[in-house]
Amino acid sequence: MGDDNNWLWSNQETIPSDTAEGQRLIKELLTQLDRAEWATHDCFGIHLAAEEAIVNAIKHGNKQDPNKSVEVDMRVGKERVLIHITDQGPGFTPDAVPDPTLDENLDVPSGRGVMLIKAYMSEVSYNEKGNSVRMVKNRSQ
Template sequence: MGDDNNWLWSNKETIPSDTAEGQRLIKELLTQLELAEWAMHDSFGIHLAAEEAIVNAIKHGNKQDPNKSVEVDIRIGKERVMIHITDEGPGFKPDNVPDPTLDENLDVPSGRGVMLIKAYMTEVSYNEKGNSVKMVKNRSK
């Protein structure tokens, strides 16, 4: 599958490190998922994963630095959704994040986002630096 996936809607924009801007994008994403007739349970997962990734980019990646921005590229098709989020932070190694399901990590707040994203999306990949995540969700059959 190429990127000429007959996207019904796509939006690529660079937002400041401000969670209100992130929320605005999430709202738009949800509206477009509804218009594209995505099922509630799929939309729910996409919503959680997108929110988690955007908030992580703003808070952890850019440390809420107003001089840094987050690039968000969202595409919605009939059969799949692609979300690509890049921040200007130093990046991280997803494999080094503690597993939040292990008993010793139940009180550790980090790691849940990464796990949520993996749980709800069909494919998740990070760039080598770890400051960019690409997520794909295939429509449930």
């Protein structure tokens, strides 16, 4: 990654396409955010974004295929949080997801996750294939 951020905690894990496993990781992440004394509103956003990204990877990326797995890399620092999630799916084009705020898309369930992640995280980038998302949250001042 090239950033020696003196991470207080980091966890790289490959989990099966199982939302219960995702929830276990999110619980651990929240515990670590609490330990690092991150503000409640920051934790709320990070929680939502991490959950969206993990659930999307399992449900949309891997189509809940038990033979596929999700790589989760989470790091918590004093000033930054990094979450990097990669699935084994075909990927998607984030820009092609319908804008959920437009009237014609209000009933379309997809797109909200992508929008939430962008809204709550400081930096969001996808790989070229679209099966990996890297999210950074900078601590609120």
